[in-house]
Amino acid sequence: MKSIARKIKSIFMETVKETKRVGEEDPRRIIHAMKVGFALTLVSLFYYFRPLYNGFGQAGMWAILTVVVVFEFTVGGTLSKSLNRGCATLVAGALGVGAEYLAALCGDKGEPVVLGLMVFFLATTSTFTRFFPNVKRKYDYGVLIFILTFSLVAVSGFRVDQILHLAHRRLSTILIGGASCIVISIFVCPVWAGQDLHNLIAANIEKLGAFLEGFGTEFLIFHGDESGKINSSCKHGDQKSFLEGYKSVLNSKATEESLANFAWWEPPHGRFRFNHPWKQYLKIGALARDCACLIQSLNGYINSKSQSLVESEVKMKIKESCMKMSMESGKALKELASAVKTTAFHPLLAAGAHLQNSKSAADDLKIALENSSLLSAKADLQEIMPLLVVASVLIDINDGVDKIYESVNELSLKACFKNNPKSSKACELHQQVIIHRGVVKPVNDSEEHVVVVVVDGGASAEESPEKENRHPPPQ
Amino acid sequence: MKSIARKIKSIFMETVKETKRVGEEDPRRIIHAMKVGFALTLVSLFYYFRPLYNGFGQAGMWAILTVVVVFEFTVGGTLSKSLNRGCATLVAGALGVGAEYLAALCGDKGEPVVLGLMVFFLATTSTFTRFFPNVKRKYDYGVLIFILTFSLVAVSGFRVDQILHLAHRRLSTILIGGASCIVISIFVCPVWAGQDLHNLIAANIEKLGAFLEGFGTEFLIFHGDESGKINSSCKHGDQKSFLEGYKSVLNSKATEESLANFAWWEPPHGRFRFNHPWKQYLKIGALARDCACLIQSLNGYINSKSQSLVESEVKMKIKESCMKMSMESGKALKELASAVKTTAFHPLLAAGAHLQNSKSAADDLKIALENSSLLSAKADLQEIMPLLVVASVLIDINDGVDKIYESVNELSLKACFKNNPKSSKACELHQQVIIHRGVVKPVNDSEEHVVVVVVDGGASAEESPEKENRHPPPQ
Numbered sequence: 048m049k050s051i052a053r054k055i056k057s058i059f060m061e062t063v064k065e066t067k068r069v070g071e072e073d074p075r076r077i078i079h080a081m082k083v084g085f086a087l088t089l090v091s092l093f094y095y096f097r098p099l100y101n102g103f104g105q106a107g108m109w110a111i112l113t114v115v116v117v118f119e120f121t122v123g124g125t126l127s128k129s130l131n132r133g134c135a136t137l138v139a140g141a142l143g144v145g146a147e148y149l150a151a152l153c154g155d156k157g158e159p160v161v162l163g164l165m166v167f168f169l170a171t172t173s174t175f176t177r178f179f180p181n182v183k184r185k186y187d188y189g190v191l192i193f194i195l196t197f198s199l200v201a202v203s204g205f206r207v208d209q210i211l212h213l214a215h216r217r218l219s220t221i222l223i224g225g226a227s228c229i230v231i232s233i234f235v236c237p238v239w240a241g242q243d244l245h246n247l248i249a250a251n252i253e254k255l256g257a258f259l260e261g262f263g264t265e266f267l268i269f270h271g272d273e274s275g276k277i278n279s280s281c282k283h284g285d286q287k288s289f290l291e292g293y294k295s296v297l298n299s300k301a302t303e304e305s306l307a308n309f310a311w312w313e314p315p316h317g318r319f320r321f322n323h324p325w326k327q328y329l330k331i332g333a334l335a336r337d338c339a340c341l342i343q344s345l346n347g348y349i350n351s352k353s354q355s356l357v358e359s360e361v362k363m364k365i366k367e368s369c370m371k372m373s374m375e376s377g378k379a380l381k382e383l384a385s386a387v388k389t390t391a392f393h394p395l396l397a398a399g400a401h402l403q404n405s406k407s408a409a410d411d412l413k414i415a416l417e418n419s420s421l422l423s424a425k426a427d428l429q430e431i432m433p434l435l436v437v438a439s440v441l442i443d444i445n446d447g448v449d450k451i452y453e454s455v456n457e458l459s460l461k462a463c464f465k466n467n468p469k470s471s472k473a474c475e476l477h478q479q480v481i482i483h484r485g486v487v488k489p490v491n492d493s494e495e496h497v498v499v500v501v502v503d504g505g506a507s508a509e510e511s512p513e514k515e516n517r518h519p520p521p522q
Numbered sequence: 523m524k525s526i527a528r529k530i531k532s533i534f535m536e537t538v539k540e541t542k543r544v545g546e547e548d549p550r551r552i553i554h555a556m557k558v559g560f561a562l563t564l565v566s567l568f569y570y571f572r573p574l575y576n577g578f579g580q581a582g583m584w585a586i587l588t589v590v591v592v593f594e595f596t597v598g599g600t601l602s603k604s605l606n607r608g609c610a611t612l613v614a615g616a617l618g619v620g621a622e623y624l625a626a627l628c629g630d631k632g633e634p635v636v637l638g639l640m641v642f643f644l645a646t647t648s649t650f651t652r653f654f655p656n657v658k659r660k661y662d663y664g665v666l667i668f669i670l671t672f673s674l675v676a677v678s679g680f681r682v683d684q685i686l687h688l689a690h691r692r693l694s695t696i697l698i699g700g701a702s703c704i705v706i707s708i709f710v711c712p713v714w715a716g717q718d719l720h721n722l723i724a725a726n727i728e729k730l731g732a733f734l735e736g737f738g739t740e741f742l743i744f745h746g747d748e749s750g751k752i753n754s755s756c757k758h759g760d761q762k763s764f765l766e767g768y769k770s771v772l773n774s775k776a777t778e779e780s781l782a783n784f785a786w787w788e789p790p791h792g793r794f795r796f797n798h799p800w801k802q803y804l805k806i807g808a809l810a811r812d813c814a815c816l817i818q819s820l821n822g823y824i825n826s827k828s829q830s831l832v833e834s835e836v837k838m839k840i841k842e843s844c845m846k847m848s849m850e851s852g853k854a855l856k857e858l859a860s861a862v863k864t865t866a867f868h869p870l871l872a873a874g875a876h877l878q879n880s881k882s883a884a885d886d887l888k889i890a891l892e893n894s895s896l897l898s899a900k901a902d903l904q905e906i907m908p909l910l911v912v913a914s915v916l917i918d919i920n921d922g923v924d925k926i927y928e929s930v931n932e933l934s935l936k937a938c939f940k941n942n943p944k945s946s947k948a949c950e951l952h953q954q955v956i957i958h959r960g961v962v963k964p965v966n967d968s969e970e971h972v973v974v975v976v977v978d979g980g981a982s983a984e985e986s987p988e989k990e991n992r993h994p995p996p997q
Contacts, residue, residue, distance in 0.1 A: 069653050076653045084646035087669070088638045091677040095634055108674055115670040159570055163563045171559035178544050178551045194562070195590040199583060202566040297815070301776040340772070340815040347918060416907065432891065432910055439911040443822060 076120075078236045083118050086231045090114050090224055109217050113224030118232065122316075123240035123309025125232040129225035130312070131189030136221060139193040140214050142169075143200025147210065150201075162201055170194050184308055233314075240309035241319045245387065247306065248328050251299060251335045252451065253384035254292035258342055259377030259444070261290050263370050290346070296339040303332045318390050324461035331387075331454045338447040345440050348433055365434045368412035372441045375405035376448045383448075383455050392459055392467040398452055402445075409442050551595075553711045558593050561706050565589050565699055584692050588699030593707065597791075598715035598784030600707040604700040605787070606664030611696060614668040615689050617644075618675025622685065625676075637676055645669050659783050708789075715784035716794045720862065722781065723803050726774060726810050727926065728859035729767035733817055734852030734919070736765050738845045765821070771814040778807045793865050799936035806862075806929045813922040820915050823908055840909045843887035847916045850880035851923045858923075858930050867934055867942040873927055877920075884917050 070077050094107035117128040150161040173194045176182050182190060200210060232238075307325045315321045382398035385391075459467050545552050569582035592603040625636040648669045651657050657665060675685060707713075782800045790796045857873035860866075934942050 065654060066650075069650075073653075076650065080646045080650035083649040083669075084642040084644075087645040087673055088642040091641050091673050092634060092638050095637065095677045111673050111677070112670060115666060115673065159567060162570065163567050166566050167559040167563040169559075170562045171555045174558040175541075175544075175551065175555035178548075179540060191590060194558075195587060198562055198566055198586050198590065202570045202586070297811075298775055300773055336772075337818070340818050343812070343815050344819045344915065344918065432914060435907055436911050436914040439907060440819065443819065 075236065075238050079120050079238065082231050082235055083114075085235075086114050086118060086227050087111065089227060093223070107220055110220040110224035113221050114228055117225055118228045119309075121238045121240035121243065121306070121309050122232050123306075123311070123313040125228050126312040126314075127185070127309060128188050129229055131186060132192050133221065133225055135189040135192035136196050136218065139196035140200055140218070143197045143203075144210055144214075146197070146201040147203075166198050166201055169197055185311070237316075239313060239316055239319075240306045241313050241323065241325065242317065244303065244306035244310055244325065244328055245319075247299065247303065248331055248335070249384045249388040251296045251332065251339075252380050252387065254296055255335060255338055255342060256377045256380030256384060258290055258293045259373050259380060261377075262345065263373035263377060265290075293339045293342045293346075296335055297343070299332065300336065303329060320463070324458060327454070327458045327461055331451060331458065334447065334451045334454055338444060338451065341440055341444045341447060345437065345444070348437050362431060362434060364415045365412060365431070365438055368408050368415065369434065369438050369441055371408035372405050372412075372438075372445060375401045375408060376441070376445050379405065379448055379452065383451060386455060386459065386464065390459075390462065390464050392464045395452075395456060395459060395464075398455075402449060402452055405445050405448070409445060412438055412442075550711065550713050554595050554713065557706050557710055558589075560710075561589050561593060561702050562586065564702060568698070582695055585695040585699035588696050589703055592700055593703045594784075596713045596715035596718065596781070596784050597707050598781075598786070598788040600703050601789075602660070602784060602787040603663050604704055606661060607667050608696065608700060610664040610667035611671050611693065614671035615675055615693070618672045618678075619685055619689075621672070621676040622678075641673050641676060644672055660786070712791075714788060714791055714794075715781045716788050716798065716800065717792065719778060719781035719785055719800065719803055720794075722774065722778060723806055723810070724859045724863040726771045726807065726814075727855050727862065729771055730810060730813055730817060731852045731855030731859060733765055733768045734848050734855060736852075737820065738848035738852060740765075768814045768817045768821075771810055772818070774807065775811065778804060795938070799933060802929070802933045802936055806926060806933065809922065809926045809929055813919060813926065816915055816919045816922060820912065820919070823912050837906060837909060839890045840887065840906070840913055843883050843890065844909065844913050844916055846883035847880050847887075847913075847920060850876045850883060851916070851920050854880065854923055854927065858926060861930060861934065861939070865937065865939050867939045870927075870931060870934060870939075873930075877924060877927055880920050880923070884920060887913055887917075 090110045094110060113129075113132065117125060117132060119125045119128060146162065146165045150158045150165070153161045173190050177187055177190050200214070203210065203213075307329050310319075310323070310325045313319075315323075379398045379401035382394040382401060386394035386398065458464075565585045569585060588604075588607065592600060592607060594600045594603060621637065621640045625633045625640070628636045648665050652662055652665050675689070678685065678688075782804050785794075785798070785800045788794075790798075854873045854876035857869040857876060861869035861873065933939075
């Protein structure tokens with residue numbers, strides 16, 4: 048008996064701990080759970096009170112069903128499911144009525160055969176389309192509801208006018224359920240998939256930067272001057288977490304893709320316009336993963352201490368270049384992360400400068416290696432080898448960072464980062480519209496400039512938000 | 523008008539092409555779609571025919587709903603959803619009746635308040651538990667159905683005896699729907715998630731092996747003797763696909779995890795016992811991804827041709843070792859893949875031998891590098907550098923392959939591979955039970971041995987299938 052009680056107690060304690068962890072990891076989860084509870088209570092009571100209940104009949108049940116199934120963590124998820132559900136119900140309902148009508152023409156004996164054939168045919172083809180990548184990505188749930196509604200309507204055995212009456216009631220309850228989900232998820236502490244994707248990409252780039260900076264420091268300490276060793280041991284604990292961060296980058300593909308799919312459904316919010324280039328985030332994410340892969344192969348060399356205490360000139364030279372490359376590309380990545388995070392253009396300039404530094408360090412290294420006088424100093428090839436590998440991987444990482452830089456640059460054009468000198472006409476107009484509407488205050492020196500354009504370009508801005516990649520307008 | 527017609531035609535052609543591609547990629551998809559169509563038609567007609575319809579009433583609808591929502595591509599998916607749905611409906615229904623009863627005690631005015639509070643509380647806590655990784659992995663759908671059913675029952679406003687009547691009808695229709703899904707998915711061309719996971723892991727290891735073998739060849743051709751060049755150009759097209767294969771390994775984590783979750787629900791089938799070590803597959807998958815990561819950093823060096831035509835002795839030596847390491851670890855991986863694929867132990871021995879060869883090549887390389895006479899030949903450090911990097915990455919890959927080897931070895935013990943000399947007592951007994959039951963015919967020389975143990979150990983075999991990792995029994 049006692050051991051059972053102890054076991055129950057330990058399970059209970061585990062659950063409390065896990066609850067705390069899950070809640071602390073992302074407090075929005077608690078709010079989301081309460082939002083779902085609230086929406087469900089609202090719809091339930093709506094269904095419970097008799098006058099409404101008598102009006103909608105059993106169909107009120109569909110409102111509860113809709114809320115439970117449709118309410119997702121992000122706004123995009125909720126919208127995607129509600130819209131899919133709504134449209135699919137409409138289309139399938141209409142087709143179902145048609146099928147019912149057709150089957151009725153075939154007489155009493157033909158009816159079940161025709162209905163059965165139609166259900167089979169539609170269910171089979173629709174299920175097959177769910178394997179199409181495009182359909183799977185955005186309309187999977189819609190196809191499911193389409194099959195469901197079509198079968199239900201076609202087989203219901205009601206006359207057409209009965210069906211119309213039923214459909215009217217069912218659709219209105221589904222609308223009530225879906226609408227309350229959408230309203231609550233948008234207006235009560237919304238969780239935007241777009242914002243999450245944006246933050247995730249920035250955080251991933253930041254993590255890679257933190258690793259490279261940390262690697263630069265560790266590299267200096269373990270391989271370089273002895274005096275640094277004391278400093279390192281106290282910092283070591285903090286740095287370890289930096290050096291592990293890149294691993295989560297390697298596995299973020301699935302999260303990124305689902306967030307991008309949901310973000311596609313979301314209305315403009317905060318800094319994100321309609322038609323925000325979400326696909327560009329996926330590109331940056333893929334490049335970041337390539338970079339993380341290279342970093343992983345670098346990770347093995349963190350703890351390889353130099354074996355000889357006397358450092359040859361070649362080694363010192365290579366080490367110095369490696370350290371510089373690592374630090375500078377780390378800094379470049381951090382600037383890129385901050386550019387994405389703040390959607391501002393100026394950190395991109397800083398990132399470019401750091402990249403340039405890193406490249407010149409790589410060039411220094413190449414010159415050092417070409418310099419044959421270095422080789423005459425009897426360097427042991429095996430001892431230099433880890434260093435050479437680190438240097439070579441760092442050069443590859445440099446190229447990777449360069450690609451991320453290009454890609455963020457592209458994003459800065461497509462997503463209209465602030466103060467981008469190359470930004471297109473559409474962007475400028477868009478930002479002026481935002482300023483005009485008072486969403487974002489003008490940041491710095493362009494006060495005059497803004498006033499001028501709001502007067503002559505304000506109207507056309509709203510007409511052509513999709514015309515991107517243009518040259519800046521002559522003013 | 524003409525342009526619209528042309529556009530429609532092109533969309534139509536695209537769809538036909540895509541359909542063909544999706545179907546050819548995995549023909550089981552077509553069969554799955556037809557299975558769903560068949561199950562749905564069956565249940566629909568069941569619902570359509572009046573005698574049954576009158577018996578079950580509107581509840582027949584739940585059978586259709588269950589089929590549409592529950593039927594998944596793999597057996598494990600279908601089982602997981604049906605069992606989740608069944609159990610959750612039962613538990614939530616019982617709780618709902620309790621809630622209804624409790625609320626009725628609070629009088630007419632208290633009833634809606636109590637019901638509302640209970641729905642809110644249960645929906646909130648249940649939604650929150652969906653964020654727990656353990657719940658999310660296996661019971662996500664169950665929790666959803668739990669919330670749904672509880673709200674529906676609690677709010678239905680029926681008296682308890684009415685609810686029991688309703689619940690009986692609804693449960694029996696859900697059972698009919700779920701059971702027909704399970705039966706059709708298991709007995710008509712079943713798609714086992716376990717088998718798919720097994721094949722996926724084997725295929726991934728095979729792809730890595732193919733890359734390394736291909737790399738070894740390309741390496742020889744581009745960097746080595748001129749005579750090989752002609753051979754290479756004609757093979758080149760075929761090899762390219764080998765050299766791209768590893769990329770899909772990098773992104774297979776999500777697929778592996780969902781397959782492993784579904785496999786957990788599946789009954790024993792084919793070579794897979796109850797409690798098959800699916801988690802071990804995930805471990806192997808993770809190691810394979812680490813290896814793929816290293817391979818990606820190798821990929822950049824495929825097309826770096828040697829610039830000087832005259833090959834120095836150092837270079838030739840390093841190249842030879844690299845080629846050998848690459849070929850041998852590639853062969854080791856291919857043997858490991860075949861061991862997993864055929865669940866046989868003997869390819870593991872071959873893999874071990876190849877790994878040993880690869881390690882001795884690495885040792886040769888180290889000796890060659892230590893040999894100072896090589897350095898006196900004025901080798902250009904910058905020219906050797908890419909070679910050194912390739913060598914170093916190949917050594918890391920060797921370690922990675924070694925880890926995969928260990929992990930597959932562990933799998934061979936846990937999953938009772940054929941003819942494993944170290945296999946545990948439980949495994950031997952298990953295989954004898956299989957042989958005894960006539961599922962698998964005895965493979966080779968152990969005819970006598972089998973007869974002896976079936977006589978004295980047959981009974982205990984079925985009692986202790988979970989006692990693994992024991993020493994072989996003294997006989």
